[in-house]
Amino acid sequence: MISSYKRGWYSENKIKSLYGFLSFLLVLSGAVSFCNVYIPRESPLHVEIFTITLLGKYLCLAILALSIDIVWGYCGILSLGHGAFFALGGYAMGMHLMLQIGDRGVYGHPTLPDFMVFLNWSELPWFWVGFDSFWFALFCSALLPGVLAFVFGWLAFRSRVTGVYFSIITQALTYALMLAFFRNEMGFGGNNGLTDFKDILGFDLQSDAVRVSLFLCTAMTLSVAYYLCFLLMESKFGRVVLAIRDSEERVRFLGYQTEIYKVAVFVFSAILAGIAGALYVPQVGIINPGEFAPLNSIEAVIWVAVGGRGVLYGAVIGAVLVNFAKTRFTALFPEEWLFVLGALFVLVTIFLPRGLIGLAGDRPSNSGETSRREF
Amino acid sequence: MRRGPPELLKPLLKFESIKNDHFPYVDVSHSVGLYVEGLTVTFDGFRALDGFNLYVDDGELRCLIGANGAGKTTLMDVITGRTKPDSGEVYFGQNINLIGKTETEIAQLGIARKFQNPTVFEHQTVLSNLELALHGKRGIFDTLVGDFSSDDLDRINEVLAIIGLKDRIKSPAGSLSHGQKQWLEIGMLLSANPRLLLVDEPAAGMTRGEAERTAELLKDLAGDRTIIVIEHDMEFIRSIANKVTVMHQGQMLAEGSMTEIKKNPSVLEVYLGEEY
Numbered sequence: 001m002i003s004s005y006k007r008g009w010y011s012e013n014k015i016k017s018l019y020g021f022l023s024f025l026l027v028l029s030g031a032v033s034f035c036n037v038y039i040p041r042e043s044p045l046h047v048e049i050f051t052i053t054l055l056g057k058y059l060c061l062a063i064l065a066l067s068i069d070i071v072w073g074y075c076g077i078l079s080l081g082h083g084a085f086f087a088l089g090g091y092a093m094g095m096h097l098m099l100q101i102g103d104r105g106v107y108g109h110p111t112l113p114d115f116m117v118f119l120n121w122s123e124l125p126w127f128w129v130g131f132d133s134f135w136f137a138l139f140c141s142a143l144l145p146g147v148l149a150f151v152f153g154w155l156a157f158r159s160r161v162t163g164v165y166f167s168i169i170t171q172a173l174t175y176a177l178m179l180a181f182f183r184n185e186m187g188f189g190g191n192n193g194l195t196d197f198k199d200i201l202g203f204d205l206q207s208d209a210v211r212v213s214l215f216l217c218t219a220m221t222l223s224v225a226y227y228l229c230f231l232l233m234e235s236k237f238g239r240v241v242l243a244i245r246d247s248e249e250r251v252r253f254l255g256y257q258t259e260i261y262k263v264a265v266f267v268f269s270a271i272l273a274g275i276a277g278a279l280y281v282p283q284v285g286i287i288n289p290g291e292f293a294p295l296n297s298i299e300a301v302i303w304v305a306v307g308g309r310g311v312l313y314g315a316v317i318g319a320v321l322v323n324f325a326k327t328r329f330t331a332l333f334p335e336e337w338l339f340v341l342g343a344l345f346v347l348v349t350i351f352l353p354r355g356l357i358g359l360a361g362d363r364p365s366n367s368g369e370t371s372r373r374e375f
Numbered sequence: 376m377r378r379g380p381p382e383l384l385k386p387l388l389k390f391e392s393i394k395n396d397h398f399p400y401v402d403v404s405h406s407v408g409l410y411v412e413g414l415t416v417t418f419d420g421f422r423a424l425d426g427f428n429l430y431v432d433d434g435e436l437r438c439l440i441g442a443n444g445a446g447k448t449t450l451m452d453v454i455t456g457r458t459k460p461d462s463g464e465v466y467f468g469q470n471i472n473l474i475g476k477t478e479t480e481i482a483q484l485g486i487a488r489k490f491q492n493p494t495v496f497e498h499q500t501v502l503s504n505l506e507l508a509l510h511g512k513r514g515i516f517d518t519l520v521g522d523f524s525s526d527d528l529d530r531i532n533e534v535l536a537i538i539g540l541k542d543r544i545k546s547p548a549g550s551l552s553h554g555q556k557q558w559l560e561i562g563m564l565l566s567a568n569p570r571l572l573l574v575d576e577p578a579a580g581m582t583r584g585e586a587e588r589t590a591e592l593l594k595d596l597a598g599d600r601t602i603i604v605i606e607h608d609m610e611f612i613r614s615i616a617n618k619v620t621v622m623h624q625g626q627m628l629a630e631g632s633m634t635e636i637k638k639n640p641s642v643l644e645v646y647l648g649e650e651y
Contacts, residue, residue, distance in 0.1 A: 236518040239503050243496045250494050253455060254567065255482030256513045264515050 018230050021313050022223050029055070029219035033212050049208045054327065056215035056283045058320045059222050063276035065303045065319035066225055066312060067269040072301065073309030074233055075265045076245030077162075081170030082273050083297035084177050085145035087287065089274025091181075092144055094194035094287040095128060096137030097205075101198050114196070115189045125187045134201055141278035142271045149270030150263060157259040157266075162248070171294045178292030193288025200282050211283070218279045222316070225272055229312055232268070241265055302345045308355025317356060398485035398570040401468035408433035408601030409454070409571060414463030416449050416625075423449040424460070425625035433468070436597035438612045439605045441622030442645070447605045448491070450622075451573050455488050456481040467571060483513060485570035489577060491605075493556035497549030501540050501559060504548050505531050508563035530566055537592065538562035553580040561589065565596075572602045578611045590614045 032055060035047040064086050071077045098113045107117040111124060130136045152173060156166055184190035203210045232238055243251045244258050251258050281287045290296075300319075307318020322344070330337045352358050411429040415422065424446045431437050439447050452458035454465055456478040465473040473481055487508075495504050509527055511517070523531070535541045538558040543551065548559055557580060564572060574593070578586040586608065593602055594615055606612050612619060612633065619636050621628040629639045636642055 232519075236506065236521050237515060239499060239507060240518055242499060243507055246496050246498055247494060249457075249478075250490075250496070251507070252478040253482050253488055254508055254513075254563075255479055256507075257479045260515055 014230075014234070017313070018227070021316075022226065025219060025223055025226075025316075029059075029216060033216055036208070036212055049211055052215050053211050053283055056211070056218045057280065058323050059215070059218040060276045060280040060283065061300070061303070061323055062316040062319040063218075063222050063225050063279070064273050064300050065307065065315040066222070066229060067272035067276065068300055068304050069309055069312060069315035070229055070233075070272070071265055071269045072304060073311070073315070074238065074245060075241045075262060076248075077262060077266065078164075078167045078301070079170045079266070079269075080167045080294065080297050080301060081172075081174040082269070082300055083294075084170075084174035084292055085149060085270040085273035086277040086280070086296075086300075087174075087177070087181075087289075087291035088145045088148065089141035089277030090281040090287040090291060091188060091194070091277075092131070092137050092141035092274070093278035093281045094197075095131040095188075096134055097197035097200060097282060098189075098194045099128070099132045100200065101196065104198055105196070113189070113194070115184075115192065116187070119184060121187075127187065138278060141274045143274075145270040145274030145277075146267050149267045153263040153266035154259075157262045160259075171297070174292050174297050175294050178289050178294075181289035181292060189288070191289065193286060193290075194281075195286040195288070197282065197285055205282060205285070214279070214283050218283070221275060221279060225275070226312055226316070229272075233312075237261070237264075299341065302341060304355075306344060306348050306355055308357035311355075311357055314355050314357040321356070400471070401485065401570055402470040403433040403468045405469055406433045407431075407466070407469045408435055409603070410464070410466040410469065411450070411454075412464045414450070414453060414465065415461045416446075416453060416458060417461055422625050424453070424463075427463070427622070427625060428627055429620060431601055431603060433601055434598045435618065436593060436602045436604070436615060438616035438619045439603060439622060440607070440612065440619060441628075444624075445622040446625040447622055448575065449625075451488060451575060451603075451605070454481075454573060455486060479513075486573065487564050487567045487569035487571075488573040489560050489564055489575055491575040491579070493553065493560045493580075495548040495551075495556050495559050495563070497547065499548060500545050501535075501548055501551070502531070502544040504559055505534060505562055505566045508567045510566065510568040530568070534562045534565045537565065554582065554585055557581055557589075558585075561592065570600055572596070572600055574602065574604045576606055576608075577604065578606060578608050586611055587614065 032047050032052065035045050036049060036052050039046045064082065067085075068079065068082050071079050071082075099111075101113065103110045105114040105117075107114050109117045112121060116124070131140070152170075156169065161169065180186055181188050181193075182191055188194065197205050199205050200210065200214075203213075205211075233241070240251065240256055240261055244256075244261055248258050277287075277291075299322075303318040303322045304315045305318070306322050307316065308314025322341075325344075326337060326341075329340055348355060407430070409429065409431040411427060414424050414427040414429075416424040423444075427446065427450065429450070439450070441447050449458060453460050454473060456473065456476050460474065463474075467473050467481075467484060467486065471484060473484075473486075476484075496507065499507075506523075509530070511527070512521070535544065538561060540551075540555060540559060540562065543555070548556065551559060557577065561577065564574075577589050577593070581589060590611060593604065596602060604612075604615065617632060618630065619633055620630045621636060621639075621642050623645050628645065629636055629642045631639070
């Protein structure tokens with residue numbers, strides 16, 4: 001006899017793994033920051049600021065992986081264009097940082113960024129207006145990917161574009177955006193993108209304190225995003241989404257308008273990706289059209305596959321581990337990384353269909369048994 | 376043959392709270408449950424349905440039989456909005472035109488369908504399968520903040536008792552046996568509490584005893600709901616139907632009680648003749 005919804009639903013294990021993951025993440029990032037700030041440089045326990053920034057970057061990419069896991073692992077939509085939402089969020093933040101440079105640019109123009117002066121533009125284009133406000137830029141870094149995902153998702157899902165066709169048009173989307181952003185006339189710095197940032201909210205971006213703060217912000221954002229994804233996927237909404245993944249037609253016959261659910265998940269995911277991009281740009285110091293490259297989006301999908309899709313921490317673990325491997329590997333053999341990545345994907349698909357977390361014998365949170373699904 | 380639901384089921388079938396009025400917009404004042412006229416569906420020149428007519432009274436339990444390719448499943452596809460017909464009319468009650476509506480809209484009108492193969496959500500628990508089917512609002516905000524009401528809980532508990540899966544509520548549906556999946560799907564129909572039920576081969580894969588229970592259940596549900604059953608199992612049909620429609624090559628071949636059907640010469644020739 002079930003007497004209460006919640007009691008019938010959340011299993012102790014899920015709650016435990018949620019809090020376990022969040023405390024692990026926050027304690028670890030707190031400890032790493034502490035080791036950087038308070039432990040003297042001579043001590044072996046000291047963590048270099050370089051490492052902190054690198055970790056911050058990984059955590060941004062983990063948010064991106066989380067957003068892909070939501071649409072792919074939970075809703076069965078394989079998006080190969082999530083890099084576009086990430087890059088759009090990044091550009092929104094980049095525009096703000098660009099305007100913060102003020103007259104410290106090479107040309108010393110009081111309001112215009114260097115590349116606009118170079119292009120002989122006399123005033124800021126209309127779409128740059130407002131980006132001198134940090135909060136407006138942050139808002140846009142969530143809004144723009146959200147709006148794009150809404151329009152794109154609505155058109156695609158309403159026409160019942162699914163499976164590999166959807167994946168291909170998402171690739172086309174990110175490729176088209178890449179070509180557009182490469183053009184100087186677009187007003188986003190063209191080939192060079194946006195860079196040479198000086199400060200954020202009045203603090204020097206190069207200072208260690210700001211870098212540690214950005215890292216901690218990223219860790220907290222990841223925690224909040226993780227918690228939101230957990231709530232979403234443990235609600236009835238999440239169960240409808242899982243049902244859509246497994247048999248969309250059946251869900252339609254139950255009276256759910258599946259395309260609306262898919263659009264909602266897609267938009268939520270795009271917003272997460274956009275925020276990840278906004279956190280990424282101040283930490284790496286540059287955003288250029290290369291971020292829109294189709295390859296980036298595919299790589300992000302591989303992180304999720306390697307970590308384990310359909311499980312939130314699988315995505316996070318996959319993103320961190322694969323990027324760590326990438327950092328190491330590209331330092332040693334820069335040319336071979338893509339082969340390694342490809343091989344990794346093939347091996348994981350064949351031998352670990354549930355990803356690395358499958359090794360731990362942990363079942364995907366809502367699956368009974370593994371089954372072969374069409375992407 | 377026993378009449379009425381078995382004693383065991385009687386106290387459990389308390390659906391008085393939601394009877395004929397739970398889909399108030401369906402006008403059944405002239406006791407029309409479903410009205411299908413001149414329905415034609417062609418697939419690449421093949422006429423799956425060819426000017427098919429079907430009139431089902433409100434509250435009736437109707438059986439559809441016919442050989443493979445007779446158009447039974449196509450008919451269900453048209454009624455549920457999955458297939459668009461070339462011509463013809465389909466009315467739910469006497470006021471709701473189903474042609475041109477989407478699967479979702481039709482489902483929300485209170486038309487539920489049980490598929491030939493049990494299609495439950497294998498990766499989700501029994502409870503969550505029932506929850507997804509539960510009669511109620513279907514919007515994203517409803518499901519984001521929604522919770523079981525006490526009526527919902529009563530209903531789910533009733534359904535669980537009927538389908539006999541009470542101790543399996545937290546098991547993934549994929550771990551159930553074939554027969555249990557059939558029952559789970561029937562349970563999903565019950566929790567959706569539809570006005571019109573389309574049931575495709577409910578007894579497939581069930582033991583004789585289970586099939587009998589299913590037959591009793593369907594008989595008990597009819598009256599408040601209109602039910603259309605597709606079935607090949609003649610024993611099963613004999614145990615539930617007072618009226619049978621025989622389909623052949625997309626047309627209605629004969630209609631009447633089982634005894635009448637069995638005497639009908641054209642039926643004997645094209646359908647029963649092959650099996651008997």
